[in-house]
Structures are given as structure tokens and as C-alpha cells.
Amino acid sequence: xxxxxxxxxxxxxxxxxxxxxxxxxxxxxxxxxxxxxxxxxxxxxxxxxxxxxxxxxxxxxxxxxxxxxxxxxxxxxxxxxxxxxxxxxxxxxxxxxxxxxxxxxxxxxxxxxxxxxxxxxxxxxxxxxxxxxxxxxxxxxxxxxxxxxxxxxxxxxxxxxxxxxxxxxxxxxxxxxxxxxxxxxxxxxxxxxxxxxxxxxxxxxxxxxxxxxxxxxxxxxxxxxxxxxxxxxxxxxxxxxxxxxxxxxxxxxxxxxxxxxxxxxxxxxxxxxxxxxxxxxxxxxxxxxxxxxxxxxxxxxxxxxxxxxxxxxxx
Amino acid sequence: xxxxxxxxxxxxxxxxxxxxxxxxxxxxxxxxxxxxxxxxxxxxxxxxxxxxxxxxxxxxxxxxxxxxxxxxxxxxxxxxxxxxxxxxxxxxxxxxxxxxxxxxxxxxxxxxxxxxxxxxxxxxxxxxxxxxxxxxxxxxxxxxxxxxxxxxxxxxxxxxxxxxxxxxxxxxxxxxxxxxxxxxxxxxxxxxxxxxxxxxxxxxxxxxxxxxxxxxxxxxxxxxxxxxxxxxxxxxxxxxxxxxxxxxxxxxxxxxxxxxxxxxxxxxxxxxxxxxxxxxxxxxxxxxxxxxxxxxxxxxxxxxxxxxxxxxxxx
DNA sequence: TTGATTTACGTAAGCACTTACGTAAATCAA
DNA sequence: TTGATTTACGTAAGTGCTTACGTAAATCAA
Numbered sequence: 001x002x003x004x005x006x007x008x009x010x011x012x013x014x015x016x017x018x019x020x021x022x023x024x025x026x027x028x029x030x031x032x033x034x035x036x037x038x039x040x041x042x043x044x045x046x047x048x049x050x051x052x053x054x055x056x057x058x059x060x061x062x063x064x065x066x067x068x069x070x071x072x073x074x075x076x077x078x079x080x081x082x083x084x085x086x087x088x089x090x091x092x093x094x095x096x097x098x099x100x101x102x103x104x105x106x107x108x109x110x111x112x113x114x115x116x117x118x119x120x121x122x123x124x125x126x127x128x129x130x131x132x133x134x135x136x137x138x139x140x141x142x143x144x145x146x147x148x149x150x151x152x153x154x155x156x157x158x159x160x161x162x163x164x165x166x167x168x169x170x171x172x173x174x175x176x177x178x179x180x181x182x183x184x185x186x187x188x189x190x191x192x193x194x195x196x197x198x199x200x201x202x203x204x205x206x207x208x209x210x211x212x213x214x215x216x217x218x219x220x221x222x223x224x225x226x227x228x229x230x231x232x233x234x235x236x237x238x239x240x241x242x243x244x245x246x247x248x249x250x251x252x253x254x255x256x257x258x259x260x261x262x263x264x265x266x267x268x269x270x271x272x273x274x275x276x277x278x279x280x281x282x283x284x285x286x287x288x289x290x291x292x293x294x295x296x297x298x299x300x301x302x303x304x305x306x307x308x309x310x311x312x313x314x315x
Numbered sequence: 316x317x318x319x320x321x322x323x324x325x326x327x328x329x330x331x332x333x334x335x336x337x338x339x340x341x342x343x344x345x346x347x348x349x350x351x352x353x354x355x356x357x358x359x360x361x362x363x364x365x366x367x368x369x370x371x372x373x374x375x376x377x378x379x380x381x382x383x384x385x386x387x388x389x390x391x392x393x394x395x396x397x398x399x400x401x402x403x404x405x406x407x408x409x410x411x412x413x414x415x416x417x418x419x420x421x422x423x424x425x426x427x428x429x430x431x432x433x434x435x436x437x438x439x440x441x442x443x444x445x446x447x448x449x450x451x452x453x454x455x456x457x458x459x460x461x462x463x464x465x466x467x468x469x470x471x472x473x474x475x476x477x478x479x480x481x482x483x484x485x486x487x488x489x490x491x492x493x494x495x496x497x498x499x500x501x502x503x504x505x506x507x508x509x510x511x512x513x514x515x516x517x518x519x520x521x522x523x524x525x526x527x528x529x530x531x532x533x534x535x536x537x538x539x540x541x542x543x544x545x546x547x548x549x550x551x552x553x554x555x556x557x558x559x560x561x562x563x564x565x566x567x568x569x570x571x572x573x574x575x576x577x578x579x580x581x582x583x584x585x586x587x588x589x590x591x592x593x594x595x596x597x598x599x600x601x602x603x604x605x606x607x608x609x610x611x612x613x614x615x616x617x618x619x620x621x622x623x624x625x626x627x628x629x630x
Numbered sequence: 631t632t633g634a635t636t637t638a639c640g641t642a643a644g645c646a647c648t649t650a651c652g653t654a655a656a657t658c659a660a
Numbered sequence: 661t662t663g664a665t666t667t668a669c670g671t672a673a674g675t676g677c678t679t680a681c682g683t684a685a686a687t688c689a690a
Contacts (some may be wrong), residue, residue, distance in 0.1 A: 013338040020331035022459040063318040144337040290368040
């Protein structure tokens with residue numbers, strides 16, 4: 001059986017691609033049968049120049065939904081075969097007009113019955129579903145182009161702005177999440193040490209009792225990120241244990257956590273927040289810089305082997 | 316407007332190709348949104364291994380309608396990412412079984428909801444036409460694969476064997492065809508000389524009256540090929556002016572003409588048929604060799620500048 | 631007018647497939 | 661069994677597009 005067809009929707013991309021290849025091959029066979037040395041992929045450009053008249057490279061590329069380099073290369077090949085000629089645009093020296101040569105026009109005339117044959121063949125193939133098939137095709141095309149646009153917008157707006165995500169302070173029921181999110185994070189980049197475990201499993205004792213706080217980001221009520229502030233001085237905190245679940249990274253959740261932590265520190269009257277991180281974590285570094293942290297000389301020895309960058313921000 | 320859509324049927328290949336690209340891009344966006352570093356094109360293989368269990372390279376390639384090198388390279392990439400593992404086949408040392416690693420299986424589990432999301436998205440896109448669209452897709456697929464097969468067969472069988480083509484001897488009404496077919500041919504490979512014109516325009520006088528004959532191949536009644544035998548000795552003819560219309564070349568028409576000419580010569584009691592040709596005309600050369608002509612020393616000076624090969628066949 | 635930006639086009643490199651070819655194991659034919 | 665053919669797989673080269681980048685002309689902004 002055809003596994004791709006079985007997969008249905010999910011393999012749509014592959015199926016369409018394969019269908020496209022089969023179709024091109026079919027047309028190539030027909031051309032070869034009649035001894036045309038025209039490749040099927042040139043059809044679009046030749047036909048466009050025939051119907052539209054002379055056109056620039058970019059213009060043709062836009063009409064055919066190709067990039068201009070593709071058309072540029074194609075035009076060179078067609079020019080070498082003598083089917084089109086280049087001529088300068090009188091009004092714009094940058095442009096190079098592509099025009100069917102007389103030989104090219106003769107080719108189009110000769111091809112006309114072959115194209116008609118192809119058209120009939122496909123119509124026969126599609127039968128009475130032809131019209132609906134093409135209308136569905138058109139709908140998918142326009143929809144996909146729209147959706148692509150909206151998807152980028154969605155990504156930019158991110159989950160955070162849709163009120164699906166909120167940051168809260170410590171709640172005992174999220175204790176496991178605090179541990180698990182950090183463990184996932186540590187394991188991904190470094191190796192988990194038991195030393196980490198002690199603090200992660202007793203955050204109330206090591207962080208909150210000395211005057212710090214722990215934060216959670218909840219996405220639809222599910223904890224997907226966490227961080228903590230550890231009191232390191234009279235009016236100073238260290239940001240530690242920042243972790244966001246892999247699947248929800250890049251959606252502004254880290255930023256929300258950091259903002260909440262900074263706001264809390266400020267409310268406590270803090271004058272400075274410090275942190276240690278690793279230069280390989282580019283995303284994190286950018287986040288800290290965006291929120292005003294600057295690299296500085298570490299006042300004392302680090303408590304983490306993996307940290308090679310020390311930053312601070314004055315409030 | 317969308318010129319490709321306007322072209323409809325003829326640009327179907329390009330449209331399907333573009334649609335496929337758009338779809339892949341869409342899926343890639345979704346994967347990226349959830350921070351999967353899986354490329355959409357890997358979907359088929361991963362999914363196949365998931366549903367089918369361990370499989371060899373060729374086996375997977377067949378199921379996914381790809382070539383085995385494609386799967387081979389893909390597998391290497393997936394193995395490097397740790398999603399699949401290679402293991403030898405106990406029964407066949409040539410085979411290399413691809414199997415989802417535990418990390419790969421975890422990936423599939425994580426991807427399941429995303430795939431479901433994609434499925435829903437596409438179904439929504441297609442609306443109530445979904446079912447019909449997929450059934451049409453399937454029909455095109457199977458039809459194209461069948462047609463391709465039959466087309467090759469058709470090409471091999473060629474027009475000649477379908478009784479659409481017959482060879483006749485001279486008829487005055489085809490006098491123009493004799494000239495035109497040869498002129499087309501000469502102009503394509505060499506340059507037309509007025510010297511050619513004299514014979515081509517008065518074939519009765521120059522060929523038939525001295526004891527030769529002129530042959531035409533008719534395709535559905537239309538002359539698409541010609542050749543002539545010129546009497547060059549007591550029981551000797553020279554084959555001249557062999558020409559087949561460009562669009563119908565490669566379909567055995569030349570062979571039919573040659574066979575008819577040889578049969579005619581034999582009926583006249585000829586002992587030898589000679590010809591002159593040019594080494595660049597590979598197709599013609601092969602045809603002559605296939606019918607028993609061999610290269611030989613030219614007895615006298617050639618009458619054609621463009622001829623560089625002399626052949627003869629004894630009857 | 632001048633300097634900055636945009637636009638038209640070409641070249642180069644990358645990518646994901648293909649075809650072509652080579653090797654080694656399995657299978658078939660005698 | 662032996663020799664020829666088929667099959668499984670890998671590597672290399674080719675292909676037709678893409679993205680990235682560079683150049684020169686056109687356009688815009690001051």
C-alpha cells in the first residue's frame with residue numbers, strides 16, 4: 001500500500017511534491033515524443049512572455065512565483081537556445097527585457113496543439129472533479145499564504161500577550177515543577193550534579209526562609225517556567241534557577257519571569273540584582289542585556305563551575 | 316493576478332510544487348514555534364519507523380516514494396541527532412535496519428499533539444471538500460503512474476505499428492512535400508543551396524525518368540517523410556533525399572521508408588544500394604547500420620560537400 | 631544637489647532531492 | 661558447486677530551485 005497516502009493530511013507536502021514531479025515527467029515525455037527540446041519547467045516563462053509580451057526578470061519571477069535568480073538562469077538558457085532575446089529597457093537601464101524571438105514565437109505556435117493535448121489529458125484525468133479540484137487548490141494557496149502571514153504575527157505576539165500566561169510567586173504545589181524544570185534545563189546543557197538537587201528540592205528552606213522568593217510562569221495553569229531571587233546582601237539579590245520548558249521557549253516567558261522578579265526585588269527595596277550565567281546560552285544573555293543587566297567584575301569566587309559570566313543591574 | 320492559476324491545467328506541475336513548498340514551510344514554522352529541531356521532511360521516515368517498526372533503507376524508500384540515497388542520507392542525519400539507531404539484520408548482512416531510539420520514540424510522543432494540530436489545520440483549510448480532494452489526489456497519483464507506463468509502451472510501439480503510417484511511391488500531389496521535407500531537413504543541419512533546389516523541384520525528371528523512384532511516408536494521410544532511389548548503374552541504386560519531419564522523428568518512420576525502398580530496389584533486380592551521409596547524423600547512421608549498410612571506400616568523388624561517409628549494402 | 635534607501639539583476643553557495651556508479655551479500659541457474 | 665544476476669546500500673556528481681550577497685541604476689529625503 002501507499003504509506004504516504006495512508007498518512008493523509010500529514011504527508012500532504014510530500015504527496016504534492018511527488019505529484020508535481022510525476023506531472024513534469026509526463027510533460028517531458030510528451031515533449032520528447034514530439035522532439036521538442038524544451039524542458040517542461042520553461043513552459044511558464046515562455047507562456048508568460050507569449051501572453052504578456054516582453055517582461056523584466058523580476059516581473060516574470062513575481063508572476064510565476066519564482067525567485068528572480070531562477071528566472072535569470074532560465075532566461076539565459078532560453079536565450080542560448082535562441083527562443084528569447086534580451087533587450088534593454090529604454091526607461092530603466094537596470095532592467096533587461098525578455099522577449100520571445102521569432103524562433104520562440106514559432107515554437108509557441110508549434111507547441112499549441114501539444115499544450116492542448118496536455119490540457120485534455122489532465123481534464124480527462126480529473127473528470128468531473130476538475131473544477132472543484134482547481135477551486136480547492138486555489139483556496140489552499142491563498143489560505144496558506146495568509147496563514148503564513150498570521151503565523152508570523154502570532155509568533156511575535158507570543159503566548160504571553162494572549163493572557164494565557166501569568167507569573168505567580170511560590171506555591172508549595174509547584175515545588176516539583178521547580179525541581180523538574182531546572183533539572184531538564186541542567187541536563188540539556190551540562191550534567192546534573194547532586195549539589196543542584198539539595199537546593200532544588202528544598203527551595204523554601206534555602207531560598208525563601210533567608211528572604212528570597214520563587215516565581216512560576218503558568219501557561220494555561222501549567223507551570224512552564226521558573227526562577228528565583230536569593231538574598232545576597234542587605235539590599236541585594238541574586239537571580240538564580242531561571243528555567244523555561246524547552247517547548248515553550250522563545251515566546252517571551254523568560255522575559256515575563258525576569259520582569260516579575262525585578263519588580264518584586266524593587267518592591268523589597270533592593271538596590272542591585274546580580275546573576276551568573278554561561279556565555280554559550282546566547283538567548284539568556286540577550287534577555288538579560290535587554291533588561292539592563294551589564295557584565296561586571298565578579299566580587300568573589302563563583303559558586304557554580306559552569307558560570308563564566310557575571311552580570312548586575314542597579315535598580 | 317496569479318498567472319499560474321490563470322494558466323490552469325498547464326501549470327499544474329508548478330502549482331503543486333509551490334503548494335508543497337508552502338506546506339513544508341508552514342510545518343517548519345510550527346515545529347520551530349515549539350522548538351523542535353526536526354525538519355518537516357524527516358516526518359515521513361520518523362512516522363514510518365514509528366508505525367511500521369524497524370525497516371531497511373530500501374524498504375523505507377519504497378514506502379515513502381523516495382530514492383534509497385535520499386533515505387540513506389536522511390537516516391545518517393537522524394542517527395547523528397540520536398533519534399534513530401542502526402542495527403544489523405540478522406538474516407541479511409547487506410541490510411541495515413533503522414529503528415527509532417528511545418529518544419526518537421519520546422520525540423514521536425511529544426510530536427503527537429503537534430501533528431494532530433497540523434491535521435486539524437489542514438482539514439479546516441480544506442473544509443468539506445477534504446475527502447473529495449484527497450480522493451482526487453489519489454486518482455491522479457495512480458493514473459499518472461499508469462499513464463507513464465503506457466506512454467513508454469506507446470513510444471516503443473511507435474506510430475508505425477498502429478497502422479496510422481504507410482509508405483507509398485511517387486504521387487504528383489506530394490511533389491511539394493518532397494521539396495519541403497528535404498528543405499526543412501537541410502536547413503536544420505546545413506545551409507540550403509540552390510543546387511539542392513533543382514533536383515527537389517523536379518524529382519520526376521531527375522529521379523524517376525532515369526529509372527529511380529520516390530517514396531513517401533504518410534501519417535494519417537499526411538506526408539511526414541520521404542526518400543528516393545536514384546539509378547546509378549545497371550543494377551545499382553543510390554539512396555538519396557531521406558528526410559523525416561522533425562516532430563515525428565524517432566518513431567520508426569525512417570525505418571519504414573528504408574525498408575520500402577530496399578524492397579523496391581530488390582524487386583527491380585538491384586544488386587547493390589549505396590548512400591552518402593554525414594557522421595554527425597547519428598540517428599541516421601544507426602538506422603543504416605541496422606539495415607545492413609556498411610561503410611566502404613567511395614568509388615568516385617562525392618557529389619555532396621556535406622557527405623563524409625559512404626555506405627553500401629548488397630542485396 | 632547630495633547622500634541614503636530602494637530596486638533590478640547577476641553570481642555564488644547551499645539544499646534536498648535525483649541519477650550514476652561501485653561494492654558486497656544474496657539468490658538463481660546450470 | 662560455480663558463475664551470473666539481483667538486491668541493499670553508500671558515495672559522488674548533477675539539478676533546479678533557494679538564500680545570501682554584491683553592483684549599479686533609480687528614487688526619495690533633506
